[in-house]
Amino acid sequence: MANIQEVAKEAGVSVATVSRVMNGGAVTPKTKGKVEEVIRRLKYEPSMLGRNLRNSESRLLLVLIPTISNPYYSDIINGIENAVIPQGYNILLCETDSNPERENIYFDMVRKKMADGIISMDPTVNMEELKILAEDHPIIQCSEYSVESGIPFVTIDNEEAAYRAVSHLVNIGSTDIAMINSDVTFLYARQRQLGYQRALEENGIPFDEEDVYYTNGPSFEHGQQAMRKMLTGHKEYSAVFAVSDLLAIGALKEAHQLGLRVPEDIAIAGFDKIAFSNMTNPALTTIAQPMYDMGTTSAQMLIDKINGRPVESTMMSHELIIRESTIG
Amino acid sequence: MANIQEVAKEAGVSVATVSRVMNGGAVTPKTKGKVEEVIRRLKYEPSMLGRNLRNSESRLLLVLIPTISNPYYSDIINGIENAVIPQGYNILLCETDSNPERENIYFDMVRKKMADGIISMDPTVNMEELKILAEDHPIIQCSEYSVESGIPFVTIDNEEAAYRAVSHLVNIGSTDIAMINSDVTFLYARQRQLGYQRALEENGIPFDEEDVYYTNGPSFEHGQQAMRKMLTGHKEYSAVFAVSDLLAIGALKEAHQLGLRVPEDIAIAGFDKIAFSNMTNPALTTIAQPMYDMGTTSAQMLIDKINGRPVESTMMSHELIIRESTIG
DNA sequence: TCCTGTTTTGTAATCGATTACATTTCCAAT
DNA sequence: ATTGGAAATGTAATCGATTACAAAACAGGA
Incomplete structure (x- = not known):
């Protein structure tokens, strides 16, 4: 007082x-x-207010995510927190709900000096605005990014990772492999589809655009819908590669609901290795991104940027995790 | 600039x-x-810094949770956000990791005027410290609470909710009903156990402390462990009431792993209605807490408190959601 | 004792806004 | 033209810290 x-x-x-x-x-x-x-x-x-005014810094960093309920983000956020707190920063988790108005509130916080910088993980972010903001303020892209924006990013090789996952499906004997993809306006979706395509073609399986089932969103329900469409269609598949675990889990549930056994009748692979991918029955084969490290790395990059140090974009490694959903 | x-x-x-x-x-x-x-x-x-210094407020509210990866919190947080943003506030999501040091960082932010108040949802919070902090700063407890602290809270009737869930298990014909409980140092755990006990006794089933399987934590893995212990023990059960969905999902997975069918061989009920409770196979019977409303309510209570308006603790309603895991 | 150089302490400007109070401007009524 | 009162604008204090610079205190050597 x-x-x-x-x-x-x-x-x-x-x-x-x-x-x-x-x-x-x-x-x-x-x-x-x-x-x-x-x-x-x-x-x-x-009072921090007095000190911050004097130093014109807030020691607050914004982390932009579309929604907090997607478990994909939790480990990354953990990494970010553990990287920034020892350096006297705190993060403000910003749920944009893919709503430009919400987004603008957070952009404003940076403009108004209530936050020192942004780590954007929101694939639906308004890239135009972000780019303009980046001219005057420190910003890092994590996971989803745009190269042309010129804003430093942290990511994995999505194309190669998808290639490996689909190659694995081929290796266990599948030849009719469908893909569940989200909106191709997202870079990761395009990259992962390229990997899927390359894996098929390198194994002599012709790529057919018809085998790609697009969803209207990233959630469990969208995965269910895609799987229903796939299984009630005219073509039969022995394996499915879903572009995210949440979609794969939806697909899994729907397969069960329609009386199919996984992996015996149809194998399913996901992407991201979210915590829940291990809790399903069967456990999900997936691609592990180094979430935690992606978090710490992007956090350190942001702090470097804030302090005027040079910053380079980073490509991180990934790993194929083979579990019950693709082996008997 | x-x-x-x-x-x-x-x-x-x-x-x-x-x-x-x-x-x-x-x-x-x-x-x-x-x-x-x-x-x-x-x-x-x-600049917000100048304005905030002058008005000696930060328009930042802290939300204390043990971990961001527990989906239990996501809807509550959503509710909080949607309640505070229109009123010009923002929230800082604070993961304590049940670590007193982390906790102290956040308490300090309030002391140092970087935040205007706290909504605590952390069952592991240091109640002594919180109580002292509450003497000088606005604080609300959401979901987990202590009456003696004198700090206003928002909650549901845990005892009654558990009573209903277990009564439902009795109604579908189960007589041997186990409970998976977390640490009884948490109020909700004690309350839900009381409900379990009352439901048994009112139906003429003797309560036996042996039927309660305690876990060392709230996560999926802890649920698995508890279920393993239960199923490899000497007693046979026809139903399990787990004190949270995450534990129930772990139990479900373990039951499958040990070759049991749910609900035919053993019925399972959870608590919380987290998003994933619907994604498992079978979908989980559970108790729905009005998460979103609990969020908005506690948020409004905190803002009222900040503005010196009187605030009353609130008991909210709950609902039993019967799904596949307890009916054939 | 006096001088010098170092260390400790104090004074006051500064960060960027808000706002009570003082002053000026404006317009209508006389 | 003068006056009064309302409306617009300006001046300067204020919020709570940090810090450059000034001033004072102190210690050691001649």
Whole structure:
């Protein structure tokens, strides 16, 4: 409740001395002791608002995600938090709901100095706006990105990862492999589809656009819908590659509902290795992204950028996790 | 980049007039137009830091959760966000990891005026500290709470909800009903156990402490462990009531793994109605808490408290959701 | 004792806004 | 033209810290 003035007066010193005691400036042990006693007695806590105004920084970083309920983000966020907190920063988790208005609120926070920078993980972000904002403010893209924006990013090789997943499906004997893809306006969706296509063609399986089932969104229900469409269609498949675990889990549920056994009747592979991919029955084969590391890396890049240090985009490694949904 | 001084000078008016244009004070249309032109031209954005220092508020609210990866919290957080944003507040999602050090960082933010108040949903929170903090700062407890703390809370009737869930298990013909409970240091765990006990006793089934399987944590894996212990024990059960969906999903997976069919061999009921409870096979019977409403309610209570308005603790309604895991 | 150089402490400007109060401007009524 | 009162505008204090610079205190050497 007390402020620095009251502490100074009570201790019989100047505010500068109190500030020095707080921040480790040169002070006589005697004065230091006296001031510290008063600080304790008055329960003085320096206001961040004053300090931040003076230093014109907020030590707050924004993390943009479309929705908090997609577990894809949780490990990345964990990584970010553990990287920034020791450096005296905090993160503000910003759910945009893919709503430009929401997005603008958060962009405004940066413009108005309430936040020092942004890590964007939102594939639906308004790239035009983001690019403009990046001219004056530190911004990093994590996971979903645009190269042309010129904004540094952290990602994995989506094309190669999808290639490996689909190659694995071929290796277990599947030849009729469908794909469940989300909206190809997203870069990751295009890249993963390229990997799917390359894996088929390299194995002598012709790629057919008809085998790609597009969804209207990234959620469980969309996966169910896609699977229903696929299984009630005229073509039979022995394996499905879904572009995300959430879609794959939806597909899995729908396959069960329609009386199919996984992997015996149809194998299913996902992407992301979210926590729940291990909880389904059968457990899901998937691609592990180094979520936590992607978080810490992008966080460090952002802090570097804030402090004017040079920053390079990073491509991180991935791993194919083979589990029950693709082996008997 | 520009500040209010530069705008004032460029427009040939005083800073007060610029401030009035920004905040809707009395200004001549002519001056207003002139100032607005300069604001646009210089791309002036008022700094929140200056404003907040002057008003000694940050318009930031802290939401304390143990971990972001527990989907239990997502809808509540959604509710909070949608309630606070229209009122000009933002939330800082604070993952404590049940780590007192982390917790203290966030408590400090409130003490140091970087945040205006706290909604605590962390069952592992240090109640002593929270109570002390609540003497000087606005705090609301959501979902998990302590009555003695005197801090206002939002909750459901856990005892009654558990009673209904277990009664349902009795109604479908189960007599040997186990419980998977987390740590009884948590109030909700004690309350739900009381409901379980009452449901048994009212139906003439003796309560046996042996039938309660305690876990060391709230996650999927803990549910698996508990189920394994239960199914490899000497007693046979026809139904299980788990104190949370995450534990129930773990139990479900383990039951499958050990070759049991759900619900034919053993019925399983959860608690919370997290999004994933619908994605499992079979879908999980569970208790729906009005998550979203709990979020908006606690948010409004916190804002009321911040503004010095009186605040009352609230008990919200719940609903039993019967799904595949308890009916054939 | 006096001087010099170092260390400690204090004074006051600064960050960027808001706002109470003072002053000026404007217009209508006399 | 003068005056009064309302409306517009300006001046300067304020919020709570940090910090450059000035001033004072102190210690050691001549």
